[in-house]
Amino acid sequence: MFTCDLERMDDKIKTFSKFGDTGHGGITRFSLSPEALEARAEFTKRCKILGMDVVTDDMANIYATLPGEAGQPAIMAGSHLDSVRQGGNYDGVLGVLTALEAVETIAKEKIPHKHPFTVIVWTNEEGARFEPAMMSSGVITGKFDKAKMLVSKDLDGITFAQALEASGYKGAEKNRLSADRQMALVELHIEQGPVLENEGFDIGVVEGVCGMVNYEFTFIGQADHAGTTPMKLRKDALFAAVKTIAYLHEELDKLDGKLVYTTGKISAHPNIHTIIPDEVRFTIDARHQDPEVIKQVVSIIHSIPKVVEKCETSYAEAWSRKTVSFYPPYVDFVEQASLELGYSAKRMYSGPGHDAQFVTDILPTTMIFIPSVHGHSHCEKEFSTLESCFKGANVVLGTLLKIDAAN
């Protein structure tokens, strides 16, 4: 079994943690910001030293390729270098760095291989500077309209098109990922949740991305004075929302134990302590790998009456996502590579979305998770041990070589 180099892995993580360092454990590295361009420059420099060919497409996605036999399609691995505001040093960037470490190992150890290996860096996965998230993988896989994306503005009024031009990374549309020149994609990511750590697994073998629904509820009551309106005459929109959230918990808890649902956002109007709220809204986000369970969730939502505690109650689907399944033979390769390395591995579904889910429509794709300490993510406390990162890199390497050998 080939394995990566622990010291090199450590150096990569430490080096990239400097680009956008907030000074207290995390980074702010918005897509195409000066900090992100520093990270891209370091990535490109390291790839060129390894003899890789580096090109970009029209969305500034970077493709750094270690050659294989002539005429063979490339096997890809990678993720993104951008972060949320005050994010951590692992989300996204670790997928790029483990891919680079795996390819560096192949190059330096001169591991025989048939296919080229391409490390991909996606532009603007987080959507933290320019909405939406997963913008560039969305554009090149036909999910998003490029013209709309180009006019997406950051808080300073700069458009994505302007940032793209200024970055120096805008390349040709013909360089986009395609089924002609590429044959597979592997994305490693931190779990962003506590399951692997809690259950003591080294590696998450990601079978797919959970389907989800997101609904917004609205309750319309009557705004009256807190001191003058007898209880029996009130139409308290917050009380109606409270009863509904309690009902949702009661009913949804009866469904499959793997279901996760979240009422993350709530607002009340006029939100004054001496006025009965006349309008309350909250969101519910529910995710499960089995579309049947999502149907059950929707059916429970639909069972909520039109009038709750005398308030008009309505709900609307904000969006939904179908369950995405990764390519089973390559999912198996991830599991086999883990076990051969002596790592414990758990098959699981991803709750969050990742660029890889868009690519499944074009190429056979799979993902690898490593544990997030305490499950933290999208914050400066986000952490994965060097040992976990190293194990992850080894599984990337093993999976790439298995795909190479099988095709």
Add this chain to the structure above:
Amino acid sequence: MFTCDLERMDDKIKTFSKFGDTGHGGITRFSLSPEALEARAEFTKRCKILGMDVVTDDMANIYATLPGEAGQPAIMAGSHLDSVRQGGNYDGVLGVLTALEAVETIAKEKIPHKHPFTVIVWTNEEGARFEPAMMSSGVITGKFDKAKMLVSKDLDGITFAQALEASGYKGAEKNRLSADRQMALVELHIEQGPVLENEGFDIGVVEGVCGMVNYEFTFIGQADHAGTTPMKLRKDALFAAVKTIAYLHEELDKLDGKLVYTTGKISAHPNIHTIIPDEVRFTIDARHQDPEVIKQVVSIIHSIPKVVEKCETSYAEAWSRKTVSFYPPYVDFVEQASLELGYSAKRMYSGPGHDAQFVTDILPTTMIFIPSVHGHSHCEKEFSTLESCFKGANVVLGTLLKIDAAN
């Protein structure tokens, strides 16, 4: 029985509705704003035509006095001319206009009387431009520190002191209401609630102002990703808040039926649909005329455990107000005047606070309510029928004359 003039009452309401007219049924007439100064000028003009002496004190409270026998202390009636943003044409101003109409009737009908009658206009009752509410009655009755009030700023950064100077209504501190020169205060106000209308009463005989407590609750959970955190590992601060609000409703509903309580304000952090809330706060405001019931409310609040749904739970009293009782003989006068006029009258407590409650410490004081259609207040839909306003003016007149006759 003397009665006021319906046409004159109508004219007063219509005229004052122009000052700050929003164009869709209500007014925005912040304290000491140009619109409020127009209303003060019209009020002063009308008082002077009636031969009243008009002075102001250092907080710009206006005292317009119709003379009585020499050396007699004055009997006062009045309220405020300022409004909240997009408020109605009745809250406050009706207390001034019914007092003026009553005194105008006494003047024009040459009704014999011993005591002077003073119509008072309080400055900045609403606190909508300069916090806090009931600022000027609070200062002259020693509840608020004047120096602190003078530096209260509006949204444009103008201090109350600056607005006071610019208004032309700042007078001498020696003109403040005092037990030497005044002997009673009557304040008419709209009910701001639906009880009188629902129960078919013409007049509310206000026995006092309900005691109240206001608490803020805080729930500390753990912010985690909506898609990755199994339900059993969550610390969802919104769910903890929901359980607590439901518990409060369940327990508080067992107390006396006249208790009113309101959870009017809620906030969640980070308030993002894909993140489990880690901090939720809500307020509860509870009011009842009987201090024992308020104690029961506090005891229920104190029964909430320190940990709810795995979230740290805490609460703190934001403020409280003791029950204020008005001067019983004058409360009786309001009831007698109403019944002698053939009006139905209900004894009740005020939920909201009013300037009169501060004056009770200095002078015998009482209040009169008239019905609010549908209970609306602090909004442009605020409305009381002309008939109700007229009946209110007649009760003010009757009460003033009864106080005059009894002293």
